[in-house]
Amino acid sequence: MNEKKLIEGLKKKKVWAYEALYDEYAPKLGSVIKSYLKTDDVEDVLQETFIKVFKSIKKFRGDSKLSTWLYRITVNVCKDIIAKRKKRKQFLTDFQEREENYNLNPKSSTNVFKEVMDELSYEELIKVINRLSEEDRLLIKLRDVDGLAYSEIADIIDKPVGTVKSKLHYARKRLRDMLEEVDYHVQ
Amino acid sequence: MFNNDNFDRLINNKNKPQDIDQQEKEEIKKYLKFVEAYKQKTSYNPGENTKDRVLSKIKKRKFIPYRIAVAAAACLLVLFTGIDFISNNTIIIANKNASETNSEIERNVDLSNFEDIDEELVRRSVGFFNESDNTESDYMVLGTGF
Numbered sequence: 436m437n438e439k440k441l442i443e444g445l446k447k448k449k450v451w452a453y454e455a456l457y458d459e460y461a462p463k464l465g466s467v468i469k470s471y472l473k474t475d476d477v478e479d480v481l482q483e484t485f486i487k488v489f490k491s492i493k494k495f496r497g498d499s500k501l502s503t504w505l506y507r508i509t510v511n512v513c514k515d516i517i518a519k520r521k522k523r524k525q526f527l528t529d530f531q532e533r534e535e536n537y538n539l540n541p542k543s544s545t546n547v548f549k550e551v552m553d554e555l556s557y558e559e560l561i562k563v564i565n566r567l568s569e570e571d572r573l574l575i576k577l578r579d580v581d582g583l584a585y586s587e588i589a590d591i592i593d594k595p596v597g598t599v600k601s602k603l604h605y606a607r608k609r610l611r612d613m614l615e616e617v618d619y620h621v622q
Numbered sequence: 623m624f625n626n627d628n629f630d631r632l633i634n635n636k637n638k639p640q641d642i643d644q645q646e647k648e649e650i651k652k653y654l655k656f657v658e659a660y661k662q663k664t665s666y667n668p669g670e671n672t673k674d675r676v677l678s679k680i681k682k683r684k685f686i687p688y689r690i691a692v693a694a695a696a697c698l699l700v701l702f703t704g705i706d707f708i709s710n711n712t713i714i715i716a717n718k719n720a721s722e723t724n725s726e727i728e729r730n731v732d733l734s735n736f737e738d739i740d741e742e743l744v745r746r747s748v749g750f751f752n753e754s755d756n757t758e759s760d761y762m763v764l765g766t767g768f
Contacts, residue, residue, distance in 0.1 A: 448684050450677065457673055465666030478672045485676045489683055560659050579633065580661045604630055607653070611629070614652055 438501055445492045457485065460502065463581070464509045470576040471513045471569060484512045499590050506583075506591045510573065517569060559617045566613055571606035578603055629653075716762055 444452025464484055468477040487508050495504055564572070577583045577591065588603075589596045628642065632650060642650075 450681060450684070453677060453680050454673075457668075457676060461668040461673070461676075462666050465668055466664045469666050470660075470664040477666060478668075478675070481668065481672065482676050482679060486679055486683065489680050556659075560656065560663065563656070564660065564663070575657070575660070576664065579657045580664070600630075607630065607633070610656070611649060611653060614656055615649075 442492075442495065442497070442501060445488070446495075448489070453485070453489070456488070460505055463502075464505060467506060467509050467573075467576060467581075468513060470580075471510065471573050472516060473564065473569075473572070480512060480516060484509050487512060500587070503583075503587045503590045506577070506587075507593070510591055562617055563610070563613045567606075567610060570602065571609060574599070574603045574606045575610060579607075 441452055441455055445456060461481060465477045465481050468480045468484070469475065472480065484505075488505065491508070495501070567575070573592070574588065577588050578585070583591075585596050585599050585603075589599045592599065594602075628646075629650070632642075633653070
């Protein structure tokens, strides 16, 4: 669908526009949420993200691509959730429990994924993911997995392009060190 | 192990590494394998239920201003009806003997309150209710209503 038409529809609060937006972006945004928050329960966060889009779409001036703006909102929602979790200790406990569930009982696509992966490699992968910081996970996800441009990532995390490049460089280095440490198998 | 920015350059450009040794090739392969695995690990396919939930929340939010407008209109209607009712049911009780300038007593009489009040008590208190007995009263009713 034409992005301009979609944005117009979103600004006019047309339901069809939100439906189209959901169909196009929910998988991408859900994937970012899953990666950043390290959880499979992305529905509530995704819902919050779309409500935030609904509330603030009028502020979207079109300076950046719609997808960049959506990613930025998603990252901000995730940051708020992480801040809340850190603030409340009981939330932290819940989070750890969820983390354990995440490791032991991966849902849906994860199960399929596990089937096609060697057991040992899977455990190693989880180990590495768990050791990466939130920011490292986000940067690697946006650049190396989703293939976004540095300028887009800079817009999303609200940092200069140079900072993004430097942070990503160190994130990759840390990841490579970890892969080396756990001796992640290449099949 | 890479000790310069070659790794970033190779990963960013996605070029086939040619001027690197076997160990570096392995490292790139390992990294790309991890990225591919991570991509699958974080892939997300939203269900129809989630979509319905999100869209219904958005629809609810969309109609909030209309709901507020309807509620405000209803409140105003009740308010004006109430004011109209009270002003149409106002009686003025004036002292017959006093001069007009300083003896008028205006009271709002709520009909519903009279149901529970002893009639005799009312008769004694306000003589104008006792017109059938030709009882003299010091007060007269000037308003409209009932």
